[in-house]
Amino acid sequence: MTELARSRSDTVTDTTVVSEEGVVTEVAGPVRETAPMGRAITAPPRGTTRLLVTGIGVVAPSGIGVEEHWRSLLRGELAVRPIEGFDAARYGVTVAGQVRGFDAEQYIAPQLKVQTDRWSWMSLAAATLAAEDAGYIPTEEAYATSVFLAAGSGGNEFSQHEIQRLWAKGPKSVGAYQSIAWFYAASTGQVSIRDGYKGPSGVVVSEGAGGLDSIGWARRVVRRGTPAVLVGGTEAGVTPYALLCQVTSGRLSTAARPEDAYKPFDRRANGHAIGEGGAILLVEEADAARARSARHVWGEVVGYGATHDAHHHEDPAPDATQYARAIRISLADAGVTPDEVDLVIADGAGVPELDALEAQAITTVFGERGVPVTAPSSWTGRLMAGGSALNVATALLAMRDGLVPATGNVDEPVEEYGLDLVRETRERDLDVVVVLARGFGGFNSSLVLRRHREETQ
Amino acid sequence: MSVQGRRVVITGIGVVAPGSMGREGFWDMITAGRTATRRITFFDPSRFRSQVAAEVDFDARRLGLTAQEVHRNDRFVQFAMVAADEAVADSGLRLGVGGAPDAPEPERVGVTIGSAVGATTRLEDEYVDVSDAGKHWLVDPRYASRFLHQALVPSCAATEVAVRFRAQGPGTVVSTGCTSGIDAVGYGSQLIEDGDADVVIAGASDAPISPISMACFDTIRATTANNADPEHASKPFDARRDGFVMGEGSAVMVLEELEHAQRRGAEIYCEVTGYANRCNAFHMTGLRPDGVEMAEALDQALAQGRIDGSEVGYVNAHGSGTKQNDRHETAAVKLSLGEAAYRVPMSSLKSMVGHSLGAIGSIEIAATALAVQRQVVPPTANYEVPDPECDLDYVPKTARDHKVDVAVSVGSGFGGFQSAIVLAKPDRRPS
Numbered sequence: 001m002t003e004l005a006r007s008r009s010d011t012v013t014d015t016t017v018v019s020e021e022g023v024v025t026e027v028a029g030p031v032r033e034t035a036p037m038g039r040a041i042t043a044p045p046r047g048t049t050r051l052l053v054t055g056i057g058v059v060a061p062s063g064i065g066v067e068e069h070w071r072s073l074l075r076g077e078l079a080v081r082p083i084e085g086f087d088a089a090r091y092g093v094t095v096a097g098q099v100r101g102f103d104a105e106q107y108i109a110p111q112l113k114v115q116t117d118r119w120s121w122m123s124l125a126a127a128t129l130a131a132e133d134a135g136y137i138p139t140e141e142a143y144a145t146s147v148f149l150a151a152g153s154g155g156n157e158f159s160q161h162e163i164q165r166l167w168a169k170g171p172k173s174v175g176a177y178q179s180i181a182w183f184y185a186a187s188t189g190q191v192s193i194r195d196g197y198k199g200p201s202g203v204v205v206s207e208g209a210g211g212l213d214s215i216g217w218a219r220r221v222v223r224r225g226t227p228a229v230l231v232g233g234t235e236a237g238v239t240p241y242a243l244l245c246q247v248t249s250g251r252l253s254t255a256a257r258p259e260d261a262y263k264p265f266d267r268r269a270n271g272h273a274i275g276e277g278g279a280i281l282l283v284e285e286a287d288a289a290r291a292r293s294a295r296h297v298w299g300e301v302v303g304y305g306a307t308h309d310a311h312h313h314e315d316p317a318p319d320a321t322q323y324a325r326a327i328r329i330s331l332a333d334a335g336v337t338p339d340e341v342d343l344v345i346a347d348g349a350g351v352p353e354l355d356a357l358e359a360q361a362i363t364t365v366f367g368e369r370g371v372p373v374t375a376p377s378s379w380t381g382r383l384m385a386g387g388s389a390l391n392v393a394t395a396l397l398a399m400r401d402g403l404v405p406a407t408g409n410v411d412e413p414v415e416e417y418g419l420d421l422v423r424e425t426r427e428r429d430l431d432v433v434v435v436l437a438r439g440f441g442g443f444n445s446s447l448v449l450r451r452h453r454e455e456t457q
Numbered sequence: 458m459s460v461q462g463r464r465v466v467i468t469g470i471g472v473v474a475p476g477s478m479g480r481e482g483f484w485d486m487i488t489a490g491r492t493a494t495r496r497i498t499f500f501d502p503s504r505f506r507s508q509v510a511a512e513v514d515f516d517a518r519r520l521g522l523t524a525q526e527v528h529r530n531d532r533f534v535q536f537a538m539v540a541a542d543e544a545v546a547d548s549g550l551r552l553g554v555g556g557a558p559d560a561p562e563p564e565r566v567g568v569t570i571g572s573a574v575g576a577t578t579r580l581e582d583e584y585v586d587v588s589d590a591g592k593h594w595l596v597d598p599r600y601a602s603r604f605l606h607q608a609l610v611p612s613c614a615a616t617e618v619a620v621r622f623r624a625q626g627p628g629t630v631v632s633t634g635c636t637s638g639i640d641a642v643g644y645g646s647q648l649i650e651d652g653d654a655d656v657v658i659a660g661a662s663d664a665p666i667s668p669i670s671m672a673c674f675d676t677i678r679a680t681t682a683n684n685a686d687p688e689h690a691s692k693p694f695d696a697r698r699d700g701f702v703m704g705e706g707s708a709v710m711v712l713e714e715l716e717h718a719q720r721r722g723a724e725i726y727c728e729v730t731g732y733a734n735r736c737n738a739f740h741m742t743g744l745r746p747d748g749v750e751m752a753e754a755l756d757q758a759l760a761q762g763r764i765d766g767s768e769v770g771y772v773n774a775h776g777s778g779t780k781q782n783d784r785h786e787t788a789a790v791k792l793s794l795g796e797a798a799y800r801v802p803m804s805s806l807k808s809m810v811g812h813s814l815g816a817i818g819s820i821e822i823a824a825t826a827l828a829v830q831r832q833v834v835p836p837t838a839n840y841e842v843p844d845p846e847c848d849l850d851y852v853p854k855t856a857r858d859h860k861v862d863v864a865v866s867v868g869s870g871f872g873g874f875q876s877a878i879v880l881a882k883p884d885r886r887p888s
Binding site: 086091151162164175188192193197202308312439 | 630
């Protein structure tokens with residue numbers, strides 16, 4: 001802990017009442033525990049910081065809870081199915097990975113549920129699951145825990161209802177919670193408030209790369225002295241207007257049969273299926289995790305790299321130079337060589353041009369068939385910001401069990417890609433796993449995870 | 458990557474703000490104490506509780522964007538592109554395709570763009586068409602634009618700026634509500650500090666003056682109902698304040714590693730010596746009046762630069778003009794700076810340019826950087842009637858020559874986010 005060790009705990013004694021409008025109606029007296037001057041000033045640390053994943057919370061089409069998700073992947077269950085809830089046929093897209101059997105009230109109070117979108121329900125649930133998995137009880141120092149999530153498309157369903165009211169019935173029919181339910185920071189804010197986390201929190205948006213980027217940014221937060229950060233994110237865009245918006249990317253499969261829709265690295269790759277949900281993980285600075293005797297360590301975040309194609313507002317760069325560079329940066333950051341990497345979890349866009357570029361990036365760094373590659377999002381659909389976070393969870397599960405989940409829907413892999421594509425669950429001792437992600441518009445991110453080794457003292 | 462001792466300076470500033478044109482127009486306007494708030498012209502506001510806003514008279518084509526750039530991008534992205542153009546030109550860095558030999562490596566240039574609500578205006582405009590003004594839940598794809606995915610996911614703003622200047626380093630959009638603008642510049646600074654970039658194009662943009670945004674702030678009475686006198690509707694810290702005035706705009710800064718800037722003889726506005734944020738973990742829209750978390754952010758931001766509160770020469774306030782914010786913030790500044798809070802001028806630009814949600818943090822950083830460079834403090838317009846709970850020096854109406862070696866800008870937003878950034882003269886003698 002190098003930031004100012006100065007406690008300003010919640011010692012508000014007066015009653016503070018906040019109305020539904022968010023207006024504080026009674027005034028609490030100012031609280032001052034320490035004098036403003038004469039404090040010990042410490043610059044933020046710049047040393048190496050070890051970052052451990054100590055908790056995982058999954059709310060995904062493949063299952064709720066980390067083990068349910070894992071079993072589903074290992075069984076090779078396709079969670080991409082015909083869209084339920086509305087007739088999507090008119091959008092030319094009829095399948096998606098939806099989170100089924102999700103009872104939000106199991107995780108959040110009814111009054112919070114009505115204030116929030118499905119996207120936030122899933123974030124709140126995943127945050128609860130992650131903290132439970134970690135056995136994490138926030139310390140008295142509220143600033144010691146941060147929430148740093150990725151967002152993609154905000155509170156879609158909630159917002160479509162409210163905007164419909166506005167246009168159909170007029171401004172006065174818009175509900176009081178639209179202002180807090182739709183915007184991209186809503187889930188982060190709600191988790192922070194519900195769980196009392198006051199640390200440096202944030203929200204990044206880099207489309208599908210966001211889940212990895214939230215971890216990259218959280219590392220900066222930890223380096224600067226905050227020991228625990230909730231990272232990752234969820235998405236809930238399987239709603240009429242959000243689906244329509246995503247269709248315009250031209251990257252969604254129009255196949256009617258789920259097994260035909262999302263086929264990364266396959267000859268018949270024809271786009272992707274979208275999905276909802278994601279994962280939230282608790283990352284902790286190693287000493288802090290040890291100090292609280294963390295129940296378990298899933299793995300260590302040892303490297304991260306991000307680049308941007310900076311090529312075109314829509315099309316990927318025609319070579320994979322920047323994508324490969326992101327991978328190389330992450331490896332150098334981790335201090336591992338390409339031949340030490342045991343598995344790559346690919347972005348797996350499912351669009352031939354994008355698959356070819358990813359294969360090029362992977363083979364440039366790791367050589368032809370130099371490392372096993374899998375794209376488990378083929379089972380769940382692409383969950384945008386939630387997807388790359390879910391892939392981190394999958395990587396850690398794979399590492400734990402020494403099992404590589406297969407890529408779904410692959411009938412005829414494109415041999416010219418030169419990938420060792422994992423098509424059946426494969427046993428393999430995994431020490432170092434690289435997770436890749438891309439975001440629409442040219443975001444490239446790479447995260448390196450390593451199996452945790454207890455330090456001998 | 459962690460690199461010791463890398464310092465960050467601002468070498469370029471671009472502004473798209475209501476009531477003015479570009480960085481210098483903006484500075485002239487705010488130092489004249491002129492307000493840009495007016496009755497809403499973008500749509501008929503008569504059915505809304507709050508009918509005033511600070512609108513930008515923006516002609517994207519005249520400001521250099523192509524027809525297709527305008528076609529595919531929401532107004533908030535267009536603002537960011539124009540502001541980035543001005544900032545990069547101002548920095549003297551020759552970024553982009555065909556850059557000069559002395560230009561920085563594209564791979565060492567990053568982008569961090571903040572936005573609270575992204576392409577909300579375009580999403581609403583398109584929604585009206587595809588739903589036939591709210592008639593249909595199952596929206597009609599035949600009326601949809603080709604570029605709705607970019608509208609749905611605001612990361613397109615970082616992409617457009619990255620493509621424009623061939624910034625192949627790390628890029629992201631930062632979306633922490635109304636502190637997005639401070640956080641984006643803060644994160645950009647961290648990219649440089651940590652050695653991940655030498656130059657970062659950092660700022661924020663929002664264009665939320667649309668029916669849905671106005672309606673949702675109407676219902677929680679966060680915006681002003683002072684429709685009779687739009688020019689004087691935004692009254693931060695004044696006892697008569699009754700809510701914020703919606704605004705729009707963008708500011709983008711070129712952040713540069715100090716030695717990188719010095720080597721090329723760049724003109725430096727100021728150094729970013731500290732940035733910190735905290736959450737209040739209290740309420741999505743409510744603020745506990747004691748300001749503890751904002752004070753904590755401010756303390757930490759000052760501590761990073763080893764700056765004592767007594768050295769602060771200007772506090773650029775969030776000053777939204779809601780009852781609770783201005784009280785909260787006054788308490789926070791007193792908590793952090795102690796007795797010095799009573800001596801330091803503190804003003805709110807929102808009195809003049811409104812509250813452009815995520816963008817305003819960057820617009821306020823732009824103003825604060827100019828205040829440090831020019832040793833002038835912009836005023837709080839419309840400030841006349843003191844509020845006993847807001848008892849600091851809010852620089853009423855008239856700009857002031859003042860020694861500003863160190864300035865801070867603070868922000869507060871829905872979700873409980875509290876952010877602070879510290880700007881200082883680079884040759885300031887550390888205390």
